Amino acid sequence: MKILRRELLHLSAAAAAAALPASARALAADTYPSRPVRVIVGLPPGNSPDIVARLVCAYLSEHLSHPFVVENRPGAATGLATEYVVHTAADGYTLLLVLAGNAVNGWVYKLRYDFIRDVAPVASIGGIPLAMVINPSLPAKTVPEFIAYAKANPGKLFFGSSGNGSLPHILGALFQMKAGVSLVHVPYKESVFPDLLGGQVQLAFEPVPAVIGYIKAGKLRALGVSTKQRLQVLPDVPALAEFLPGYEATGWLGIGAPAGTPANVIDIVNKAVNAGLSDPTLVARMAALGAVPDPMSPAAFKQFIAAETAKWGEVVKFAGIKVQ
Numbered sequence: 001m002k003i004l005r006r007e008l009l010h011l012s013a014a015a016a017a018a019a020l021p022a023s024a025r026a027l028a029a030d031t032y033p034s035r036p037v038r039v040i041v042g043l044p045p046g047n048s049p050d051i052v053a054r055l056v057c058a059y060l061s062e063h064l065s066h067p068f069v070v071e072n073r074p075g076a077a078t079g080l081a082t083e084y085v086v087h088t089a090a091d092g093y094t095l096l097l098v099l100a101g102n103a104v105n106g107w108v109y110k111l112r113y114d115f116i117r118d119v120a121p122v123a124s125i126g127g128i129p130l131a132m133v134i135n136p137s138l139p140a141k142t143v144p145e146f147i148a149y150a151k152a153n154p155g156k157l158f159f160g161s162s163g164n165g166s167l168p169h170i171l172g173a174l175f176q177m178k179a180g181v182s183l184v185h186v187p188y189k190e191s192v193f194p195d196l197l198g199g200q201v202q203l204a205f206e207p208v209p210a211v212i213g214y215i216k217a218g219k220l221r222a223l224g225v226s227t228k229q230r231l232q233v234l235p236d237v238p239a240l241a242e243f244l245p246g247y248e249a250t251g252w253l254g255i256g257a258p259a260g261t262p263a264n265v266i267d268i269v270n271k272a273v274n275a276g277l278s279d280p281t282l283v284a285r286m287a288a289l290g291a292v293p294d295p296m297s298p299a300a301f302k303q304f305i306a307a308e309t310a311k312w313g314e315v316v317k318f319a320g321i322k323v324q
Helices: 002-030 048-064 079-086 102-108 143-152 167-179 193-198 208-216 263-276 280-288 298-319
Strands: 037-041 068-072 094-099 119-128 130-134 158-161 184-187 203-207 221-225 251-258
Touching (some): 037 079, 048 068, 048 119, 048 251, 079 119, 102 298, 130 208, 143 221, 203 208, 208 221, 251 263
Parallel strands (some): 037 094, 158 184
Antiparallel strands (some): 119 251, 130 203
């Protein structure tokens, strides 16, 4: 009996020791955040998603009482940032700015991670609409006129983008699929705007904040916006969906975390982000960048990402998009 008692005591002590890490994790989750949180952005500083991320992080820093700090890790179409985050501790202290490109990359690149499996959706932030813009030298004034012109000149119209598999490339491919036209894609490592403004390429699908100045100055002609409905900042520009049913796309963005991040940590961040998206000051600052808030629960955001991934997979296959 003495031996049995000693064994039981030993097992009890071992069980208690094993439970400590789990208890510590639970305590850390209950007090989250207790130290600074990094939000990894897979784009260079200064572009629209980066600025939106910084606005949201400033709100989170203020309302969760600990800094949420943006850290830029650009490269490989946001792949470097995503791969870095999926290999960090799933404790909520390293988060990822997830982007529409994440729903595309798996169809275009050979990745060393699975975005759906390895990234837990935390919070949707919203979308940055894109505009279909053409060089004013083209005679088309409307989407139907452009489609007719493109069909009359197959393979003679060039559309530029920020690279193979980039969101502007994907939106152009979706347009061709919906409109039944053939355009020549020209990928750029640097900005497409010098050639677009100069007429070397005639068409591009670019974020509204990047083109609205050119549109208002008459240097580019906007034929449509990528959202389901018209935008307040461009009220006279129709939605592409008005002519091409089902055409809808935005440069959406949100926050993700390594798979396995505690559910209550995800819930804390989700509720804080959603509160921010109803804050008039933050909403106004996002609107100035052309960003439209779109709060969701983690479950709804997960379903949204899955639907986006399937949708863009069809477009990539239709267009035969490959890395060059």
